[in-house]
Amino acid sequence: MRKRIERQTLHLYIEGELDMKNANDLKSLIDMEIDKKGIRIIVLHMEDLQFIDSSGLGVILGRYKKLLPLGGKLKISNVPPHLYKIMELSGLPKIIEFLPKKEVL
Amino acid sequence: MRKRIERQTLHLYIEGELDMKNANDLKSLIDMEIDKKGIRIIVLHMEDLQFIDSSGLGVILGRYKKLLPLGGKLKISNVPPHLYKIMELSGLPKIIEFLPKKEVL
Amino acid sequence: MKVNKIILTFSSLPENVTIARMLTSALGAQLNLPLNELEELKVSVSEAVSNAIIHGYNNNPDKFVTLKIDATTDKITIQVIDKGRGIPNIKQAMQASFSTDPERMGLGFIFMQSFMDKLNVESEIDHGTKVIMVKHINTQPPSSH
Amino acid sequence: MKVNKIILTFSSLPENVTIARMLTSALGAQLNLPLNELEELKVSVSEAVSNAIIHGYNNNPDKFVTLKIDATTDKITIQVIDKGRGIPNIKQAMQASFSTDPERMGLGFIFMQSFMDKLNVESEIDHGTKVIMVKHINTQPPSSH
Ligand SMILES: Nc1ncnc2c1ncn2[C@@H]1O[C@H](COP(=O)(O)OP(=O)(O)O)[C@@H](O)[C@H]1O
Ligand SMILES: Nc1ncnc2c1ncn2[C@@H]1O[C@H](COP(=O)(O)OP(=O)(O)O)[C@@H](O)[C@H]1O
Numbered sequence: 001m002r003k004r005i006e007r008q009t010l011h012l013y014i015e016g017e018l019d020m021k022n023a024n025d026l027k028s029l030i031d032m033e034i035d036k037k038g039i040r041i042i043v044l045h046m047e048d049l050q051f052i053d054s055s056g057l058g059v060i061l062g063r064y065k066k067l068l069p070l071g072g073k074l075k076i077s078n079v080p081p082h083l084y085k086i087m088e089l090s091g092l093p094k095i096i097e098f099l100p101k102k103e104v105l
Numbered sequence: 106m107r108k109r110i111e112r113q114t115l116h117l118y119i120e121g122e123l124d125m126k127n128a129n130d131l132k133s134l135i136d137m138e139i140d141k142k143g144i145r146i147i148v149l150h151m152e153d154l155q156f157i158d159s160s161g162l163g164v165i166l167g168r169y170k171k172l173l174p175l176g177g178k179l180k181i182s183n184v185p186p187h188l189y190k191i192m193e194l195s196g197l198p199k200i201i202e203f204l205p206k207k208e209v210l
Numbered sequence: 211m212k213v214n215k216i217i218l219t220f221s222s223l224p225e226n227v228t229i230a231r232m233l234t235s236a237l238g239a240q241l242n243l244p245l246n247e248l249e250e251l252k253v254s255v256s257e258a259v260s261n262a263i264i265h266g267y268n269n270n271p272d273k274f275v276t277l278k279i280d281a282t283t284d285k286i287t288i289q290v291i292d293k294g295r296g297i298p299n300i301k302q303a304m305q306a307s308f309s310t311d312p313e314r315m316g317l318g319f320i321f322m323q324s325f326m327d328k329l330n331v332e333s334e335i336d337h338g339t340k341v342i343m344v345k346h347i348n349t350q351p352p353s354s355h
Numbered sequence: 356m357k358v359n360k361i362i363l364t365f366s367s368l369p370e371n372v373t374i375a376r377m378l379t380s381a382l383g384a385q386l387n388l389p390l391n392e393l394e395e396l397k398v399s400v401s402e403a404v405s406n407a408i409i410h411g412y413n414n415n416p417d418k419f420v421t422l423k424i425d426a427t428t429d430k431i432t433i434q435v436i437d438k439g440r441g442i443p444n445i446k447q448a449m450q451a452s453f454s455t456d457p458e459r460m461g462l463g464f465i466f467m468q469s470f471m472d473k474l475n476v477e478s479e480i481d482h483g484t485k486v487i488m489v490k491h492i493n494t495q496p497p498s499s500h
Contacts, residue, residue, distance in 0.1 A: 187390065
């Protein structure tokens with residue numbers, strides 16, 4: 001997974017499949033950035049995400065909830081069309097900000 | 106599978122996997138060209154072949170043997186490197202002519 | 211009618227969720243399912259298998275999960291079976307946002323329900339759980355979407 | 356040592372040769388087998404499963420073939436099992452160019468033998484055949500080839 005920090009914002013480029021096999025790795029990685037490096041704004045880039053299920057979505061929602069009381073934010077960008085339906089069903093778009101491509105720095 | 110006839114030579118471009126699932130289709134297709142259309146020279150292009158096993162190799166050898174008494178010929182071109190070993194083991198290169206890329210029209 | 215039956219039994223390991231999904235996907239592709247339905251099938255299998263491993267077996271890798279797929283020309287039936295701890299209250303478990311694990315979303319059954327045409331759960335405490343899902347195959351040429 | 360066990364039982368249909376191969380390949384990829392060894396594993400499974408369907412069951416799609424894969428960190432053991440007609444003379448059957456089908460090359464067992472580190476065949480007339488193949492996993496970093 002590619003990562004980039006710019007203007008105190010952590011950009012994570014999630015690739016391939018996000019399920020129970022690797023959701024915990026993403027969780028640890030993000031928690032480390034929040035706890036150890038003081039990151040408060042995170043953008044998850046999903047253009048190269050091929051598959052996600054509730055294990056993956058759960059970790060994303062969990063990180064959002066962790067950042068809230070710290071005054072932080074988590075945003076999602078570039079969800080591929082074949083994942084729209086599962087995103088919609090999960091209710092995440094009602095809670096988390098979804099950025100269209102051009103608004104992302 | 107793409108096919109092309111040029112100067113009475115049938116060029117067949119084999120794609121994907123050639124195993125017991127589809128080897129018979131290749132057999133019927135070639136036999137039709139030989140029996141109905143009088144084709145006597147066949148070049149099998151293998152650059153897009155991803156997998157072959159003894160079922161696939163058997164059909165190729167069988168077509169070669171069918172053409173021999175008819176005064177015909179079957180040649181193979183552009184075997185991808187990952188299939189060299191199985192070709193070698195099958196003994197086909199000792200029987201059938203393998204053409205490097207540039208010799209093929 | 212041609213029938214294809216496939217039974218996959220595998221160690222209760224996270225990496226086998228990928229294997230189970232890939233198998234489902236390969237079979238669905240052979241049945242010429244449209245891409246979006248393939249995707250939905252994969253999610254459903256992923257949820258049921260993850261549940262078997264996480265909830266049924268509490269991530270014990272020495273246990274086994276079974277995925278049964280029956281494909282005919284007009285429907286695909288998928289069963290995911292574990293011999294784990296079972297579900298005390300199936301109705302409650304299937305509700306949106308219900309989870310016995312505070313870290314999870316409680317959406318697994320919701321996804322299965324939304325993505326499949328039929329969902330049935332059988333479970334017995336300490337004997338295990340069987341999730342049965344059916345997807346109809348649209349044999350009409352695509353038109354209305 | 357971590358062990359992954361996978362058992363696939365499937366209808367004796369030609370398209371399931373693809374499924375069996377894909378499963379093997381997915382598992383091999385998770386074990387980080389080099390590409391050429393993955394290729395060789397796929398050929399071996401393809402040959403054994405094709406034999407079960409063609410020779411064991413005479414292409415009867417109502418029968419079942421079983422593929423068992425046991426993977427540890429240092430070797431992968433593959434078994435292909437049918438309950439078909441059995442092999443009367445195993446030694447003869449394993450010879451190069453021997454085939455009971457004039458359309459076939461008689462190279463299946465030769466490929467399995469060449470591509471795997473160990474090959475063992477058990478068979479009983481009218482009870483079926485079990486092909487057991489082992490591939491060692493080179494845990495050293497690649498160097499000598
Ligand atoms: N195979 C299973 N074995 C035991 N309990 C299960 C199983 N599947 C589901 N459950 C129970 O049902 C609840 C809801 O499942 P689900 O909707 O998939 O959400 P989640 O997995 O996020 O908890 C789980 O939290 C668990 O308590
Ligand atoms: N599973 C099986 N059941 C019955 N006979 C088998 C089986 N596998 C192999 N055989 C016998 O062994 C012979 C040699 O097999 P093989 O080397 O794979 O060559 P081929 O498949 O080209 O005949 C076959 O022709 C068949 O008679």
